[in-house]
Amino acid sequence: MTIRYGIIGSGMMGREHMRNIGLLEGTEITAVSDPHAESREQAAGPDGGRCRAFADHRELLAAGLCDALVIASPNDTHADILRDVLATKLPVLVEKPLCATVEDCRAVLKLAEGRAAPVWVAMEYRYMPPVERLRAELAGGTAGRLRMISIREHRFPFLAKVGDWNRFSARTGGTLVEKCCHFFDLMRLLSGAEAVRVYASGAMDVNFVDERYDGRMPDILDNAFVVVDFDNGVRAMLDLCMFAEGSWWQEQVAVTGDKARIEAFVPGPARFSPDGRERMSEVVISSRATKQPVREEIHVDETILAAGDHHGSTFFQHRKFLDLVRHGGTPEVSLEDGLKSVLIGAAAEESARTGRAVELG
Structure with a gap:
């Protein structure tokens, strides 16, 4: 059918x-x-x-x-x-x-x-192959008891969109909602816990500062640090910079437990690289016992990579969604997951504005 x-x-x-x-x-x-x-x-x-x-x-x-x-x-x-x-x-x-x-x-x-x-x-972002590999290693106990999560995204600025809607917090929810809900969702998924406290420091320092739309200046953050405390004692940090398109890795996700650190490294879209070529992602496992990092390239079919800007994740997500449509079941990412990622992002936006930590009930 x-x-x-x-x-x-x-x-x-x-x-x-x-x-x-x-x-x-x-x-x-x-x-x-x-x-x-x-x-x-x-x-x-x-x-x-x-x-x-x-x-x-x-x-x-x-x-x-x-x-x-x-x-x-x-x-x-x-x-x-x-x-x-x-x-x-x-x-x-x-x-x-x-x-x-x-x-x-x-x-x-x-x-x-x-x-x-x-x-x-x-x-x-849950479905990027290197992130899925990191998740599997974490679930298998490679890291031991998880204590820290670190996510870095250093990338290109927001692209031009119809009606310039992505230049304004009123339409996007703010950068820490629009862009970063992905990462707050990952933090919840990896920690297996709920956020209780959010602190952020951010600003619009470089991008769009000279742009005006009907006399209005864009108001979206282009860089931020966000710290999130979870109810099981895990703490997580996001390091975001949207004027760093020269970075070799666009995303870096790291989980550190009492036995090892596991890292996933993801390149940006090929169409923004100097040579226009796709690069492989990597996963690195650094054991405290051996002190010898083990590095592995993660290969993704180039046809899948070429179909989007998210390192194959859109394809792998759609494959699972199609299976759900055909055979029934429960969505892997629920409406409640969507709400909670926005809740953390909105708290981070509030914290960046006020300079105060935001407690989540």
């Missing part, structure tokens, strides 16, 4: 979802919706030959062309779109962050109570 997908939001990320769905057998993209004509026409293909295109997501829903939905529209539109989508019986994968505010996330969870069809929040 072919699963028919509808894509709500056909900009840069929506088209990445489309490319990755296209790599899976037994799938077809039958409809896209986007209020921006150029985006939806580009996604639909020449003369609309690839799929039906709609200016409004409600028209897409009414057309009855889809078996599953992907929401990849701007963050501040998720809440309104989900109100309509949750009234259907279709499985849904919604891009991170779940919503731009904690209040909207809570409202969505309330609306979804009792819904039979699954809703999966797209936390792609």
